Amino acid sequence: MAKTKMIIDCDTGVDDALAISYILANPDIEFLGISTTFGNVSVDQSVKNSLLLLEMFHREDVKVYRGMEHNWKSDSYYRDPRLDDIHGRNGIGNVDLGEPKRKAEDICAVDFIVDCARKYGEDLHVVFVGPLTNFGECVKKDPEAMKRINITIMGGALTVQGNRDIYSEANIFDDPVAAKYVFGSEAHINVIPLDVTLKTLFKVSDIKEWKEINEAGKNLYEIARFYYVNEYQDEETGGAMHDPLAAFASYDPSIITNWFRCNLTVEENGRMIGTFRELNLPEKRHSVALDVDAKRFTETYIELVTRMIKDL
Numbered sequence: 001m002a003k004t005k006m007i008i009d010c011d012t013g014v015d016d017a018l019a020i021s022y023i024l025a026n027p028d029i030e031f032l033g034i035s036t037t038f039g040n041v042s043v044d045q046s047v048k049n050s051l052l053l054l055e056m057f058h059r060e061d062v063k064v065y066r067g068m069e070h071n072w073k074s075d076s077y078y079r080d081p082r083l084d085d086i087h088g089r090n091g092i093g094n095v096d097l098g099e100p101k102r103k104a105e106d107i108c109a110v111d112f113i114v115d116c117a118r119k120y121g122e123d124l125h126v127v128f129v130g131p132l133t134n135f136g137e138c139v140k141k142d143p144e145a146m147k148r149i150n151i152t153i154m155g156g157a158l159t160v161q162g163n164r165d166i167y168s169e170a171n172i173f174d175d176p177v178a179a180k181y182v183f184g185s186e187a188h189i190n191v192i193p194l195d196v197t198l199k200t201l202f203k204v205s206d207i208k209e210w211k212e213i214n215e216a217g218k219n220l221y222e223i224a225r226f227y228y229v230n231e232y233q234d235e236e237t238g239g240a241m242h243d244p245l246a247a248f249a250s251y252d253p254s255i256i257t258n259w260f261r262c263n264l265t266v267e268e269n270g271r272m273i274g275t276f277r278e279l280n281l282p283e284k285r286h287s288v289a290l291d292v293d294a295k296r297f298t299e300t301y302i303e304l305v306t307r308m309i310k311d312l
């Protein structure tokens with residue numbers, strides 16, 4: 001069977017790093033590249049973190065592309081100081097992985113995604129796990145090509161409160177204009193919102209084996225541990241696996257046990273919600289994950305990533 005061709009578009013913080021690890025670890029995925037954006041960190045730090053993670057796992061065959069620097073409603077990137085406590089100053093839990101040997105490719109992330117969409121069509125899976133600015137630029141560039149591919153985003157909160165404020169989830173909040181634009185486009189989007197990612201929690205004890213295996217395992221353990229301890233103030237409460245679940249569900253949508261079909265929009269305050277005027281339309285462009293087989297996800301994720309670390 002042909003491998004699943006996948007691109008991840010990320011603002012490389014801790015859970016992005018764990019999503020990248022999953023894609024690298026899944027032998028049935030052909031990892032076409034990492035496209036980067038701002039969000040948890042600046043786009044340049046996102047490039048750096050992505051390159052360093054690939055080096056750490058000896059996967060210099062995977063290329064990294066630099067994307068948009070800021071959202072559609074401002075002309076510069078602003079980093080919320082609270083992110084230092086969630087993802088660390090460098091986005092990867094203040095773990096020092098040195099300087100990358102490689103650089104981002106010359107072609108920009110948006111061109112890379114659109115080129116792949118034109119080339120691979122329905123065989124392509126793109127997972128957007130940061131603000132949706134690069135996605136918006138892709139739709140502007142070639143809406144027809146973006147209509148044909150498989151798109152999964154991590155973002156929004158439909159039946160629970162947000163994590164940026166009570167209305168909004170961070171990725172949607174960080175570029176509500178682009179988010180509204182892509183939801184209003186003809187692209188079909190699978191949405192992995194907080195409703196499910198808050199049900200997939202990893203405890204530090206779940207991954208403690210990693211730190212004994214080798215240097216890469218220890219580093220990934222420390223990156224994840226920073227987030228769990230700082231975000232949740234307790235190693236054993238567990239940390240939400242936002243971005244890894246989106247990557248997993250792009251490869252295997254059956255991990256989601258309840259997909260709700262609707263047509264979404266985003267309000268000015270960053271709230272993601274179904275549109276009033278499209279409520280009774282038979283055609284639905286969006287599938288929102290409302291429940292997940294958390295046990296199978298957790299077990300499969302840890303098994304795959306542990307095996308990859310051991311095989312380094």
Ligand code: CA
Nearest residue numbers: 011016129130
């Ligand atoms: Ca992210």
